Amino acid sequence: MNASAFQLARFACQLVVVVALSGCSPSAGISAEEESPGAAAQRPGRSERPGRLLRQSLLGAAPRDEELPPDVGTRKEGHDWPTFLGPDRNSVSREEGLHLAWSKSGPSIVWQVPLGTSYSAPSISRGRLFHFDRHGQENRLTCRNAETGEKLWTFDYSTDYTDMLGYNDGPRCSPVVDGNRVYLVGAEGELHCVRASDGEPFWRIDTFAEFGIVKNFFGVGSTPLIWGDLLIANIGGSPPGGPSDVYAASGRVRSNGTGIVAFDKYTGEVRYRTADELASYASPVAATIDGRPWCFVFVRGGLIGFHPQTGQIDFHYPWRSKRLESVNAACPVVVGAEVFISECYGPGSSLLAIKPGAYDVVWADKSHSREKSLLSHWCTPIYVDGYLYGCSGYQGPNNLRCISWRTGEVQWIERGFKHASILFADGRLVILNEDGTLHIVRPNPEKYDLVVKTALRDEATPPRLRRPYWTAPVLAHGLLYVRGDGRLACLDLRPASY
Numbered sequence: 423m424n425a426s427a428f429q430l431a432r433f434a435c436q437l438v439v440v441v442a443l444s445g446c447s448p449s450a451g452i453s454a455e456e457e458s459p460g461a462a463a464q465r466p467g468r469s470e471r472p473g474r475l476l477r478q479s480l481l482g483a484a485p486r487d488e489e490l491p492p493d494v495g496t497r498k499e500g501h502d503w504p505t506f507l508g509p510d511r512n513s514v515s516r517e518e519g520l521h522l523a524w525s526k527s528g529p530s531i532v533w534q535v536p537l538g539t540s541y542s543a544p545s546i547s548r549g550r551l552f553h554f555d556r557h558g559q560e561n562r563l564t565c566r567n568a569e570t571g572e573k574l575w576t577f578d579y580s581t582d583y584t585d586m587l588g589y590n591d592g593p594r595c596s597p598v599v600d601g602n603r604v605y606l607v608g609a610e611g612e613l614h615c616v617r618a619s620d621g622e623p624f625w626r627i628d629t630f631a632e633f634g635i636v637k638n639f640f641g642v643g644s645t646p647l648i649w650g651d652l653l654i655a656n657i658g659g660s661p662p663g664g665p666s667d668v669y670a671a672s673g674r675v676r677s678n679g680t681g682i683v684a685f686d687k688y689t690g691e692v693r694y695r696t697a698d699e700l701a702s703y704a705s706p707v708a709a710t711i712d713g714r715p716w717c718f719v720f721v722r723g724g725l726i727g728f729h730p731q732t733g734q735i736d737f738h739y740p741w742r743s744k745r746l747e748s749v750n751a752a753c754p755v756v757v758g759a760e761v762f763i764s765e766c767y768g769p770g771s772s773l774l775a776i777k778p779g780a781y782d783v784v785w786a787d788k789s790h791s792r793e794k795s796l797l798s799h800w801c802t803p804i805y806v807d808g809y810l811y812g813c814s815g816y817q818g819p820n821n822l823r824c825i826s827w828r829t830g831e832v833q834w835i836e837r838g839f840k841h842a843s844i845l846f847a848d849g850r851l852v853i854l855n856e857d858g859t860l861h862i863v864r865p866n867p868e869k870y871d872l873v874v875k876t877a878l879r880d881e882a883t884p885p886r887l888r889r890p891y892w893t894a895p896v897l898a899h900g901l902l903y904v905r906g907d908g909r910l911a912c913l914d915l916r917p918a919s920y
Contacts, residue, residue, distance in 0.1 A: 478626050490601055495568060502898055502899075504547040506543055506596035506705050507543075507802060512755060512805070513894060520847060520916065522915065534909060535571050537553065537905065539556040540593050541893065542594055545604075550568055551565070551571075551903070552565050552566075552618075556593065561612075562576055562578045563597060565604075568898065575620055575621040585609070594643035595642065595646075603687065605646060609643070611629040612629070615687070634660045635659050640749075644703055647705065647708060649708050649731075652686070652687060653686075658677065659678050659680035660675055660677060677698045682717075682728070684730075696728060696734075697726050697738075699721040701722060702749060711756075711758070714729075716756075717730035720754050722750060723742050725763050725774070727761070737780055737781050739781060748767035748768065751798075752800060760773055761774050765797070766798060766799045769789060771786075785830045798813070804845075810825050811851055813842040822853065824865075833867045841892060843894035844894075845896075854904055856890045858877055860904070878904065897915070
């Protein structure tokens with residue numbers, strides 16, 4: 423690969439699948455908490471990585487009616503955000519009564535805290551905030567009080583992951599909280615299940631060793647999905663004796679039928695494996711269509727629709743750029759019986775009408791045309807009332823745009839954005855741009871309808887965040903969590919009189 427292609431890959435493939443967070447300091451909002459390099463070794467919950475040990479049961483099978491951990495939250499309005507992109511994996515919040523027309527100084531800062539190295543987004547459940555970061559040679563899950571930032575416990579395990587294109591070596595996947603369990607996947611492919619109340623480990627699996635995963639550009643970056651008693655993951659393993667990574671294979675990586683693997687969420691045992699495909703950076707999405715459960719995974723080679731209980735595949739829709747340095751990273755968007763997918767390296771976007779065993783193409787961007795409806799990198803677009811709002815592009819200046827769900831026709835384009843992440847709440851789009859500006863926008867197919875924007879400052883003044891702001895914002899119980907590089911801030915979106 424020549425130098426220019428390498429530089430292009432470094433920028434373009436950056437599929438930071440959304441943001442890690444963290445919290446501390448219940449007082450003035452700034453934590454002085456910094457740990458010495460060896461401090462992690464003395465903390466409980468540490469787990470060594472034992473070479474090629476494939477799987478390990480640590481606490482054994484827990485009862486399937488295990489009690490929920492106590493709810494430590496005091497804010498009863500709103501709802502939790504227990505996994506990547508929220509309860510429905512579409513970055514849509516059902517919260518109302520928010521204060522989304524603040525002054526230029528922005529919303530009030532409740533607390534903030536330094537983070538380790540990571541791209542993963544935080545998750546919030548029962549008053550607890552979970553963020554997943556790397557500190558030195560250890561990956562660390564930290565549990566905090568979501569309202570104050572107070573640290574409650576940590577769980578660590580060692581890692582030797584190195585990013586192939588020189589981006590950071592921390593986790594990409596968000597913690598997944600289900601009852602009294604938290605599920606983690608590191609960039610090196612270790613899958614862990616720990617107890618939400620205290621961080622005690624239940625089980626772990628080295629997915630690279632067990633399924634023969636060939637290392638991709640940025641390691642593992644697809645957050646698993648809980649469906650009933652199953653944990654459904656985009657694994658994408660290969661036969662034994664294969665190349666060490668995607669470059670060693672010159673992009674020709676074979677699959678061994680483990681494109682999607684469902685684990686028993688209580689024990690870690692494999693319940694089924696399906697799809698002759700490789701892993702992407704898009705996360706699985708579940709839906710019910712005409713009374714039937716579906717799961718959709720935008721894998722490396724396209725979109726797969728299947729039954730989440732059995733793994734029976736209904737269809738595979740090929741959709742991938744021919745370029746080696748390309749990824750599928752934005753999640754599918756499901757509305758009714760239709761599914762939208764988008765990428766930014768070539769094919770662009772497409773809308774499918776879904777039915778058992780098949781699909782119909784409603785529309786698709788033309789492969790030979792340079793004009794695409796929407797080029798989503800890692801930001802999953804937002805559906806509102808017949809239109810999609812998303813960030814389009816992958817290198818240099820991107821843009822925000824609105825397109826028609828039914829036709830893909832572009833309604834408007836707003837320039838001046840880079841990689842921007844979007845959340846929908848209380849009738850407004852909450853947009854966090856890469857440069858640290860937070861925009862509140864009315865969803866309006868006629869124009870870019872700005873309500874207010876504010877700049878999240880760099881280290882000199884609070885909130886002491888650093889660029890780039892590549893992590894999607896998270897909203898739970900009126901608190902908005904945003905991160906820059908190495909720091910998380912908690913902002914209050916409830917009016918003072920609420």
